[in-house]
Amino acid sequence: MCTCTSHEHDQAEAEQAGAGRRNFLRATALIGAATAAVAIPTATAQAAPVPAVSASKTRWRPDPDSSRFTLVVMPDTQYLFDGASINPAPIEASLRYILEQGEDDNIVFLSHLGDLTENGAQAEVTAASKAFGLLDRRGVGYSVLAGNHDVKSSTDDQRGPTPYLDAFGPQRFKDKPTFGGASPDGYNTFHLFKAAGRQWLVLALDWRLSAQGYAWAKDVIARHPKMPVILTTHELVYEADTLSPYGQQLWDRLVKEHDQIFLTLNGHNWPAGRAVRRNAAGNDVHLHLTNYQNRYYGGAAMIRLYRFDLDRDTIDVETISPWILGRAGDGLNELERQEIELTGPQDRFSVAIDFEKRFSGFAPVSPRGPRSASEMLVRGTVAYWRFDGHAEGAAMDGTVRDLSGRGNDLTVVKVADGSLTWSSEHHPDQPGHGSLYFHGDKSPLRGAYLRTAENAPLNSATFRGGYTFEAFYQLPGDWDPSRNAWGGLISRTGTGGAAGKTEGDPDEPLATLSLSDGPGPQWAVRPLNQQGIATNWGDETAREVWWHVAVVNDGSHTTLYVQGCPVARNPTARSVGLTSLGLPWLLGGYEYAGKIDQILHGRLGDVRIVERALPVTSFMNH
Structure with a gap:
């Protein structure tokens, strides 16, 4: 009432x-x-006359x-x-x-x-x-x-x-x-x-x-x-x-x-x-x-x-x-x-x-076709990896080439006889129609991940002028936070303590795009202009669904995007570049205190790194 x-x-x-x-x-x-x-x-x-509509109105x-x-x-x-x-x-x-x-x-x-x-x-x-x-x-x-x-x-x-x-x-x-x-x-x-x-x-x-x-x-x-x-x-x-x-x-x-x-x-x-x-x-x-x-x-x-x-x-x-x-x-x-x-x-x-x-019975939507690697090489691309062209479930061994031509090739590192397999599954808007299936587990630690070579140019990059990191990922239905949380999508090795940046936890790596216990993406890095860790938190992302994540820094501030949408927990503090010790980058792996601590349990699609800030319209899912 x-x-x-x-x-x-x-x-x-x-x-x-x-x-x-x-x-x-x-x-x-x-x-x-x-x-x-x-x-x-x-x-x-x-x-009664009909009042006239304003002549200033457009068609x-x-x-x-x-x-x-x-x-x-x-x-x-x-x-x-x-x-x-x-x-x-x-x-x-x-x-x-x-x-x-x-x-x-x-x-x-x-x-x-x-x-x-x-x-x-x-x-x-x-x-x-x-x-x-x-x-x-x-x-x-x-x-x-x-x-x-x-x-x-x-x-x-x-x-x-x-x-x-x-x-x-x-x-x-x-x-x-x-x-x-x-x-x-x-x-x-x-x-x-x-x-x-x-x-x-x-x-x-x-x-x-x-x-x-x-x-x-x-x-x-x-x-x-x-x-x-x-x-x-x-x-x-x-x-x-x-x-x-x-x-x-x-x-x-x-x-x-x-x-x-x-x-x-x-x-x-x-x-x-x-x-x-x-x-x-x-x-x-x-x-x-x-x-x-x-x-x-x-x-x-x-x-x-x-x-x-x-x-x-x-x-x-x-x-x-x-x-x-x-x-x-x-x-x-x-x-x-x-x-x-x-x-x-x-x-x-x-x-x-x-x-x-x-x-779908009368107007089915045609799936988006693959796009060539050359189309993805926008100005400033320093690394681009994709995993298409392989049979579902086949074991992955050997090298994944850096299609940017910059020489940042990846090789497999296995832990406790872990495995890494090719998959034909992919995000519907992903350029390459394929992915890698990481079978990581922390209890006990096992799996396989990818690593750049000791002399890869990417290892020393500091991205002072800005950057864009992008990846596609999917987590399986059996993903368990007690065993799989904090698996890394992209991580830089080397600790804050080793770089002389001891504020916060000195054993944390210098940069990581990992999946929290939500699960949701988190970007945690040591910028050049900070002693502490700068963190962008994403929202929870559902299992058995493909997601696109991007981290964009314009030279002074960093924004995390999921599916091209900015998340809420993007810090406003100034953030310039990424600290480097000249050590390798990892795909699917995460180090703590200088040792591998967690391996991704899920699929990873195309990954691209660009040494400048890209607009949303230039992301790989567009």
């Missing part, structure tokens, strides 16, 4: 609206549209490569365009929200789900059409399909001319970059947008499909065989987990047999609901019903924001009323406070979808 006063509640709603919507109220046109219709609308509202251009994008869904708005009761203000507020938030939310498309008007009458359609001019002037991609109130409900897509078709037929969309085409009758359209680096298809279908309509829809999908399809129509889901009779027909005749359709959106019925059905390919199809015409102010042109996040394999769904949000600063009435944002389980939720797996 809320314990705040009515005044406090209004104030809280206003603050929520301002902060939570990224200051979209900076759009004065939106505020004007929202406040223009507080009272019951009258017929004179039909003649609508979503980011086509971002892994995050938003699809906006607007269901039945019929009670706002009903005979003498015509009030475009709420829908204009929603459309202005799209214009104002388009860049911040990376809005790629708007789908109206039909029943735009109550009677499909000319005056109603004209008023609605004028409102959508807000999007037309900025080139925003959208679709508006026909619901049973926009056309004669007893007809299908072969009904012929209507006011709806005159206003929202294919001629309206033909110049938009997202428009793909229409059925010969004009009542069915498809639209294409690019997001997350791929093309997506929106199929906007009429209230009732004829045989010709079904054939056309199937042909559109067949002509775009690798595109994920979002099907929009007016009626499909009837209530939570139930399809209407027509919805079942649509499922049986179209959705079920076309694996590309992974999401369907419809209005018509209420309350909002969701269903999941398994298609013929054995994959889930998410079917969503969204409609708010039974709520305050005929739904107040509420919109749903489908926020796709392909990094998280999730769609986050949010339902808001921009018209009410725009008026929050003036104080809201009792019903508006309830409707400003809907947070019930059918209105605010997340859908987990492994997009790569879900789309």
Whole structure:
């Protein structure tokens, strides 16, 4: 139960609206549209001009490569365009929200789900059409399909001319970059947008499909065989987990047999609901019903924001009323406070979808191919080792060549008859498609590691001008911190005490990129300008997952990156170069007090050392 006063509640709603919507109220046109219709609308509202969108606004251009994008869904708005009761203000507020938030939310498309008007009458359609001019002037991609109130409900897509078709037929969309085409009758359209680096298809279908309509829809999908399809129509889901009779027909005749359709959106019925059905390919199809015409102010042109996040394999769904949000600063009435944002389980939720797996049946992602060693030899490369081209499980003996040409070759050192084997496994973004499997153990100490020769040029390098150390690694499921913690990925031999740097533990090596008991990467070194040890701590990294780690020093400060992302525990103290005693470097081994103390238990992929700071975009996983 809320314990705040009515005044406090209004104030809280206003603050929520301002902060939570990224200051979209900076759009004065939106505020004007929202406040223009507080009272019951009258017929004179039909003649009210649509406020102009600022001429300084650029054309609508979503980011086509971002892994995050938003699809906006607007269901039945019929009670706002009903005979003498015509009030475009709420829908204009929603459309202005799209214009104002388009860049911040990376809005790629708007789908109206039909029943735009109550009677499909000319005056109603004209008023609605004028409102959508807000999007037309900025080139925003959208679709508006026909619901049973926009056309004669007893007809299908072969009904012929209507006011709806005159206003929202294919001629309206033909110049938009997202428009793909229409059925010969004009009542069915498809639209294409690019997001997350791929093309997506929106199929906007009429209230009732004829045989010709079904054939056309199937042909559109067949002509775009690798595109994920979002099907929009007016009626499909009837209530939570139930399809209407027509919805079942649509499922049986179209959705079920076309694996590309992974999401369907419809209005018509209420309350909002969701269903999941398994298609013929054995994959889930998410079917969503969204409609708010039974709520305050005929739904107040509420919109749903489908926020796709392909990094998280999730769609986050949010339902808001921009018209009410725009008026929050003036104080809201009792019903508006309830409707400003809907947070019930059918209105605010997340859908987990492994997009790569879900789309693999029609658009499999090709694994990234290997890249040549020469491509990895950026300016300043002083060592580059890779472990590809060998049979899985074969014993590794002999020498690993330094592909930089600097002569920092590696040889194997075995402890207690330990073994080192080749592996074909690798990080998906690794240049070389192979790795070395280190079988280290501390109880008792055994395994094998790699070591540079006594005269290798790398041994004496101090990196005073900066450096970048990179490596790919994976730890097996049986990695145990009591036996495997602090195995080194890359380590420099020689102790702090031997170098005259006795602050802290003098037996620690001069430099090591090791894996803590988390396990997580840790960079601990003796810089030239410090007596003590400078340490960068990484977060825990999961077992049986490939990781890329990089340590970058720009000549004065050091930053540790995991998967190209900086970690939190990067010290701000000045750090210049690396202390050297001219002794070898180790891969897979870690010395303490001048003796081997731990050997890596896990796989090590490509390793590169560069004598300058590299930007993230130049890392080996890019």
